[in-house]
Amino acid sequence: MSSKPFGSHIPWAEPSWYSGRPTPYYKPSHFKLRDYVRKWAEENINDNVTAWEAAGKIPDDVYRQCADAGLILPLAAGNRIPREWANFPIAAGIKAEEWDGFHDFVLWDELFRGAPSISSAFVGLTVGAPPLKMYASQALQAKIMPGILSGRKRICLAITEPSAGSDVRNITTTADKTADGEYYIVNGEKKISGLNTLLQFC
Numbered sequence: 001m002s003s004k005p006f007g008s009h010i011p012w013a014e015p016s017w018y019s020g021r022p023t024p025y026y027k028p029s030h031f032k033l034r035d036y037v038r039k040w041a042e043e044n045i046n047d048n049v050t051a052w053e054a055a056g057k058i059p060d061d062v063y064r065q066c067a068d069a070g071l072i073l074p075l076a077a078g079n080r081i082p083r084e085w086a087n088f089p090i091a092a093g094i095k096a097e098e099w100d101g102f103h104d105f106v107l108w109d110e111l112f113r114g115a116p117s118i119s120s121a122f123v124g125l126t127v128g129a130p131p132l133k134m135y136a137s138q139a140l141q142a143k144i145m146p147g148i149l150s151g152r153k154r155i156c157l158a159i160t161e162p163s164a165g166s167d168v169r170n171i172t173t174t175a176d177k178t179a180d181g182e183y184y185i186v187n188g189e190k191k192i193s194g195l196n197t198l199l200q201f202c
Contacts, residue, residue: 003020003031004020005018005019005020006018006020006031006034006035007038015105015109018034025102026102026106029092029094029098029103030102030103030106032092032093032094033091033092033094033103033106033107033110034106034109034110035092036091036092037071037091037092037106037107037110037111038110038113040069040071040091041110041111041112041113041114041115042114044062044065044069045062045111045114045115045118046114046115048062049114049115049117049118052118053117058118058121062121063121063151063154064150064151064152065151066151067088067089067149067150067151067152068089068151069089069091070088070089070090070091070092070093071091071107071111072088072125072148072149072150072151073085073088073089073090073149074090074091074099074103074104074107075107075122075125075126076125076126076129076130076133076145076148076149077099077129077133078104078126078130078133079099079100079101079103079104080099080100081096081097081099082096082133083096083097084138084141085145085149088146088149088150091107123156124154124155124156124157124199125148125154125155127156127157128155128156128157128201128202129145129148129155131157132144132145132155144201147200148201153200153201154199154200154201155199155200155201155202156199156201156202157202158190158202159171159190160190160191161173161188161189161190161191162189162191171188172188173186173187173188173189173190174186174187174188
């Protein structure tokens with residue numbers, strides 16, 4: 001498929017498929033997403049980044065705005081959006097079953113093109129949500145994910161330990177189930193979890 005040239009005409013300023021050349025990988029939904037996210041980022045992020053960096057914080061409402069715009073769900077889900085999460089907004093109105101890895105490329109390219117530093121606000125989401133998606137029970141997902149996907153709550157993944165760094169093969173923290181099987185007792189120490197003062201789930 002080919003399209004009209006999009007964006008800057010300066011060499012290497014845009015991904016090569018924006019030039020209008022035919023591509024077997026990008027479909028109309030990818031072009032639609034590109035246009036949507038570019039416009040949204042220019043209106044809501046790019047002009048504010050310098051002030052946010054100076055303040056050392058991205059306002060909380062920006063995260064919620066990202067959720068309302070359908071950006072949080074794809075960032076949390078990756079290249080496959082679970083059907084049970086599809087009742088949350090998806091950028092550009094793309095259907096969950098249509099979303100693929102190339103949509104992911106487009107989303108990341110466009111959302112952070114003018115403001116790469118803002119991607120740090122989503123690190124916890126992109127490493128914390130996939131384990132829930134892959135391993136958590138439906139009951140736990142139903143309890144935690146609505147708050148995360150609506151932008152009202154945040155998540156991270158606590159790996160780093162003083163003696164092991166982020167080497168998951170050598171972590172020593174344990175989670176032992178109580179005798180009644182209802183709870184886990186966590187023993188160990190975690191050193192740093194990015195953005196941990198802003199998070200509700202870790």
